[in-house]
Amino acid sequence: MSISVVVVGNDEQVVRQIEGYRGELMVTRVCEDIAEAIAACAVGVANVLLVSGRDLLPPQEQIDAVTSQQTVLVLLDEKPRTDGIVQGMLEVDASMPMLELELLVVQALRELKQLDVLGEGQNAEAVEQDNSSTGKIVCFWGAAGSPGRSTVALNYAVEAALVGKSVVILDADTFAASISIQLGLLDESASIAQLCRVIDSGSREPARLEATCLSVEVGTAVLKVATGLPRASRWPEVRASALRRATSVLREHNDLVVLDVASPLELDEQLSFDTQAPQRNAVTVEMLRSSDEVFMVVAADSVGIPRALRAIDELADHIPGVNLQIVFNKLGTANTGHSPKRRLLETWDRFGPSHSIAGYLSQDVVSCNAALLAGSPLAEIAPKSTLRTEIRGLLGIKSTEKRLKRLSRRIG
Template sequence: MSISVVVLGRDEHLVRQIEGYRGELIVVRVCDDAAEAIAACAASGVDVLLVSERALMPPMEQIDQLAGQRTIVALLDAKPERVSIVPGLVEIIDTVGMVELESLISQTLARLAHDETQMNAGSVAAQGTGVEPAGRIVCFWGAPGSPGRSTVALNYAVESAVSGDSVVVLDADTYAASMAIQLGLMDESASIAQMCRVVDSGSRDPARLRAACLAVEVADATLMVATGIPRASRWPEVRAAALRRAALTLRAHHDLVVLDVAAFIELDEQLSFDTQAPQRNAVTVEMLQCSDEVFMVVAADSVGIPRALRAIDELDEKVPGIELQIIFNKVSSSNSGHSPKRRVLEAWERFGPTHRVVGFLPNDNTVCHAAILAGSPFAEIAPKSSLRSEIRSLTGKKSSNSQAKGTTRRLSKNV
């Protein structure tokens, strides 16, 4: 089986070597610049973009796009990196023989095809990190509106951290980031965008990713927080593929990575002729696909439940294979009548899908408002509240109502 190759760079010696070898590699085009080479690969369904020198390397975003169409990038360099976190990228020493070059390219093509089958499982090894996952990625999603997914996500992370887990929170909501606000942080550094830049630079060092986060002390525990973008207009800075690799790398070195994402999953290419344009909602889709567990937060009222049902239908259609765990939030007799849990569950079983219901969170506006005003999680502001107890039960940890020593926010850059 032949392997089509586009060569980036006018290296006549390299082209003559490939053609003289007469193996499976077939040069279909030689290009002078990256834009021409990317276009040639996209138009012809080329297997390999062979870059003759590092100075000609296309940006990571374009390498991701090529990997999406099953085209790998092979870089010839005097000092190649042995391991890459980028799927579809292989670096090869420039003195390699044609037999070994063909073998390495064939192996990378096979690995890229295998990666696609493992994407939904969120396998770190499948993403090229070379390490097995140590922890879990847990994503909190919900229908449009305000079901309370950010509040639940933050307090779930805090309860896990208080129990002794090493926890990182990623605020990946590209519409309305709120983790910094809920923790009372005067921070506009957009840690999530910094992480994407670190990954796009080709780094797989977890220390550099942690350095972009804030170390926040909450309820006698330390929580690593990657704050979101402070303005919605900055959403192009958060690249889906880069953030996925950052999350998977962090999972390999922490017990828990908690993701807070936006509600929308509609992909922009359905509305545009430019399929190479940035995808705002692709961040949510990528985070859902790479997570080990996905909790859907549903507002337990006559508006929230129908919205959730429609959102699940859309998710099943556009991002199939996501196994949701349902959390009903804001459960109260004023919303659902007498015996609210039973009534909500009956309505869900009558009209809803078969996804497992794992929690009912009471509607405690007093505690929620006090937490926002104080910039503190429930473990600090209301350690004995039933809302905190229910969220803690979602983590599988034993209940603890111990009073926090203080509620003053203390943070430092984790450098």
């Protein structure tokens, strides 16, 4: 089996070494600039993109585009770094023998193919074993129309922190971020964009990433908050691939990473030129793909349920294989009539898909409005509310446990 190589740069010595070695590596094209090389990778010409100099290395966004095509990027450098953060990228000594280079390339190609298979859900057991020593990524998503996913996500994260877990919540809604508003934080820095900038700088130090987040104290617990975009027009600052790597690092050093994402999933057509067009909804798509658990928050009324059913169909078209856990929110007699849970189950059994139902959350307008007005979670404003107990149930916390007293909060 031959491995096609596209070489960037006018380093004739590298080409002669590959051709003279007569191994599996085979030079198929030599490009003078990186744009031409990336275009070749995009059409599937290359298995390996070999860059003969750090000054020719493309920006991080284009590196992500290359590796997403299952193409290994190899950088030849006199002083290669060993702390690379991009899966599928190799930094090797320019004087490395071709035999060793070939072995590294073959191993990198196998890893990329294995990751692609795991991404399609064909080896869930291997994924579970790999994640056993790290934290969990939980994503809250829902159909358009304010089903209450941000409120549920925030209070879910707070309750997890109160039982002793180290928790980071990321407001990844590129349309209407609201976590900072619900916590009463006057923040214009957009921690979510800062996370991406730190990752794009080549660092994966957890201390640097967590330094971009705000620390919110609720009682004896500390919740780390990555605030969202204060203006929706800043969405290009949050790149899906960079945010995916940031959440991966945070997951390795925390028990729980909670994501609040926007509703839309559709992507524009990719440009088939030198680079790819930025995608506003790519953040939602990428976060749903990389999460361990996905809660879909559904407004339990005659408008929210049809919207949810259409959104589930759209999700199956765009991201097949995502295992949703349905959370019915705003459940009450005013929305569904008498015996709301029974009526809801009858409707869902008749029209809904076969996704499991994780819980039912009551409509508690008084407590939610009071919490929003005070800029606080339910644990501070309404610690004995039924809604808070039901959200704790999503975490597996039994309602019979001793209730916590009213809590105070500090921000650091």
